[in-house]
Amino acid sequence: xxxxxxxxxxxxxxVAYRRKRAIxxxxxxxxxxxxxxxxxxxxVTGSPGWERVKASFLDWDIAVKALTGRDNYPxxxxxLWLNIRLMVICTACALALGLLIAILRTLRGPVTFPVRALxxxxxxxxxxxxxxxxxxxxxxGIPGLRLQGxxxxxxxxxxxxxxxxxxxxxxVFRAGxxxxxxxxxxxxxxxxxxxxxxxRHVVLPQAIRRVTPPLLNDTVALQxxxxxxxxxxxxxxxxxxxxxxxxxxxxxxxxxxxVLFVLLALPLIGVTDWVTLRAARRQNAGN
Amino acid sequence: xxxxFTLLTTGGAVLALAALAGCSPVEDNAxxxxxxxxxxxxxxxxxxxxxxxxxxTIGTDNPAYEPWFSDNDPKNGKGFESAVAYQVAQRLGxxxxxxxxxxxxxxxxxxPGPKAFDFDVNQFSITPERxxxxxxxxxxxxxxxxxxxxxxxxxxxxxxxxxxxxxxLGAQVGTTSYQAVTDLIKPSNQPSVFNNNxxxxxxxxxxxxxxxxxxxxxxxxxTAAELKDxxxxxxxxxxxxxxxxxxxLDKGSTLTSCVSTAVxxxxxxxxxxxxxxxxxxxSGGAPELQ
Numbered sequence: 001x002x003x004x005x006x007x008x009x010x011x012x013x014x015v016a017y018r019r020k021r022a023i024x025x026x027x028x029x030x031x032x033x034x035x036x037x038x039x040x041x042x043x044v045t046g047s048p049g050w051e052r053v054k055a056s057f058l059d060w061d062i063a064v065k066a067l068t069g070r071d072n073y074p075x076x077x078x079x080l081w082l083n084i085r086l087m088v089i090c091t092a093c094a095l096a097l098g099l100l101i102a103i104l105r106t107l108r109g110p111v112t113f114p115v116r117a118l119x120x121x122x123x124x125x126x127x128x129x130x131x132x133x134x135x136x137x138x139x140x141g142i143p144g145l146r147l148q149g150x151x152x153x154x155x156x157x158x159x160x161x162x163x164x165x166x167x168x169x170x171x172v173f174r175a176g177x178x179x180x181x182x183x184x185x186x187x188x189x190x191x192x193x194x195x196x197x198x199x200r201h202v203v204l205p206q207a208i209r210r211v212t213p214p215l216l217n218d219t220v221a222l223q224x225x226x227x228x229x230x231x232x233x234x235x236x237x238x239x240x241x242x243x244x245x246x247x248x249x250x251x252x253x254x255x256x257x258x259v260l261f262v263l264l265a266l267p268l269i270g271v272t273d274w275v276t277l278r279a280a281r282r283q284n285a286g287n
Numbered sequence: 288x289x290x291x292f293t294l295l296t297t298g299g300a301v302l303a304l305a306a307l308a309g310c311s312p313v314e315d316n317a318x319x320x321x322x323x324x325x326x327x328x329x330x331x332x333x334x335x336x337x338x339x340x341x342x343x344t345i346g347t348d349n350p351a352y353e354p355w356f357s358d359n360d361p362k363n364g365k366g367f368e369s370a371v372a373y374q375v376a377q378r379l380g381x382x383x384x385x386x387x388x389x390x391x392x393x394x395x396x397x398x399p400g401p402k403a404f405d406f407d408v409n410q411f412s413i414t415p416e417r418x419x420x421x422x423x424x425x426x427x428x429x430x431x432x433x434x435x436x437x438x439x440x441x442x443x444x445x446x447x448x449x450x451x452x453x454x455x456l457g458a459q460v461g462t463t464s465y466q467a468v469t470d471l472i473k474p475s476n477q478p479s480v481f482n483n484n485x486x487x488x489x490x491x492x493x494x495x496x497x498x499x500x501x502x503x504x505x506x507x508x509x510t511a512a513e514l515k516d517x518x519x520x521x522x523x524x525x526x527x528x529x530x531x532x533x534x535x536l537d538k539g540s541t542l543t544s545c546v547s548t549a550v551x552x553x554x555x556x557x558x559x560x561x562x563x564x565x566x567x568x569x570s571g572g573a574p575e576l577q
Binding site: 243247 | 465
């Protein structure tokens, strides 16, 4: 492009027209958002029960006390710390387990049939089993065996979460692995790479990149479900909110815990969106 | 240009609003008021308008369980509720000879309809719902919270609240039991909280907690019928809003106020406290933790 380039009149007209449309659609969006917002606000605050709802769901004093703990109620923040630790550990373990199972499921050859069968049985069972039941079985069943060195119920509950989410993640990983075209494997093998090195250097990098959005999505789901560990006895953020709610007969603690969970999930959701967008851009680079 | 998406979302919001307006809340009904009727003077000793003139008919379920009754025989005056029933009868002017026991199942006693008893004693908790169908006397027992455990556990021999400090305790969420753990015992370990008493019991059996807190009637039932090697460690001091047991009378019974007065007197002169000590905290019962 040179400095002497001058857009044609038609081009200028086109640019001006586009700008006009853009401004118009932005204004329209702002207007409709404002209208919907005002209507919602009026609808909610104008309803006859609004004062009561506000008192029992949005009480600032109760929110602060539930957050920091008071009297003998557990604080939501200390419960949240348990959630955060569980999230990090369970996510890491579930991703590792899922990848391992996916690789086992995609092994070739008749000798490895038992391994494949076991891995398949695992993904079938644990994707079907409700997490609550798995937690009950692990946290109440395993200590019932009274074996030496049984870990604490928190560890057992975490294991239940890892095993359940490992099954979902394994299927996502497998979908990724199988989406890599066979010609890639053939090419790698013809270059003299072993099966293992083919997986490591050719298949898995492509596979994981392709399934990153669904993997992250499952991770967000896991973040919320770690709270189910409270079934086994430990007090997590939601249980702390429940105890505060029972003590104060006010639902504000639930709202507080809900907001905290959303804040916790936001970074991961943001990353998911960004990764998805980037992948889409790269794939459609020509368009 | 308004895109179809904009239309869709706007339409959705409008629909949501319409739904919101549609479910305007139901206003509170006036709380049902328990009608305390009849003046105190209409309780002539031994001559109340009972089922059988000159006799007092008292109902309870069969079997009648320890320690509320003894040997499934309400007539022997043993067990907490049998003793309370005879004391109430005495106050009303009926000697033990003039007390007739009749067997009425728990559910029948609180169902609406004609009653085969003058009053029924069967660990009935006083609730507003039940008040719609029957009358309750003043409470004769405020349910206490109790620590239970299993034989050989490290708190099996606890005698005081301080002995429970280091224990890992469990309770059901949102209950007076949980409140008793955090307000009275204040253990140094964070207590385990369960969705229901069955989960807490399972954790106790597994040994993931040293003891659980339940109300006294539940404690008796769990340790006697449900837990192998279950033991009652002891009763805790009164905490929170306790459940109350009341005598059940027919809805609108003319005896209700007389029976209530009798129960009130038994509370005031300390008789109820003595009976509680004798039958609930005494031998084989649940000792008190201080």
